[in-house]
Amino acid sequence: MRWGIMYAVVALAGLLFGASSGYWTADVSRAAGTARIATGFGTVCSDRGGAGHPCWHFNEENYPNMAALDLHRNLGWQDANQPVWWRQWGTSWYDLIGPGGGGVLFEALPTWANCTGVRVTLTNGLAGMFHYLHIDPAAGVHGSTSQEYVTYPSQVIGRKYLGLTKAAEKPNCAWLGPHLHQSGDVAWYTDIYRNYPPIQACGSGSYCWSTYAFYVLLP
């Protein structure tokens, strides 16, 4: 289990701090395995009281099937300007992005959308979409399909910097202060809201955990 522990520690460090070291670009051959997608920011969620769970909610106007968590670190207004990363991992690079490779598209939400953020879509035969709302998309994110990744003997971790959490939102966006609203559709491939670790109350209207808020298993 040594590698499992190591990759979990590395992945969690990146999740929390966006640590940047040891990433390079290379190619690896596909091996059988499982790819996963995780939350990008925070280990605290706000109590939204929906979807049979204290934090999950379904409130995206044009995407009613997107199960969401409001993620933060209990820092109040200092939860603004926090880096948000897309993260995924698997037993090979191709397990991350689907059969044949090249299967993740990053896009800034259009200007007509109520809220600001990034959409991540699985392509190349894999269904699935994820939203990272209340962040300013980083330069170069829109239209990109590239990621950084790091390889270990039994794990590959892919990541992409998506942007910073916002200090203010558009007038028509439902927003109660700086946080990341991260959501995913509930298709079979990306059934995120039934894959979460134990959480516990950790303050007024907040729930905490010590690992990923949710993960997605890809086929």
Ligand SMILES: [Zn+2]
């Ligand atoms: Zn939300």
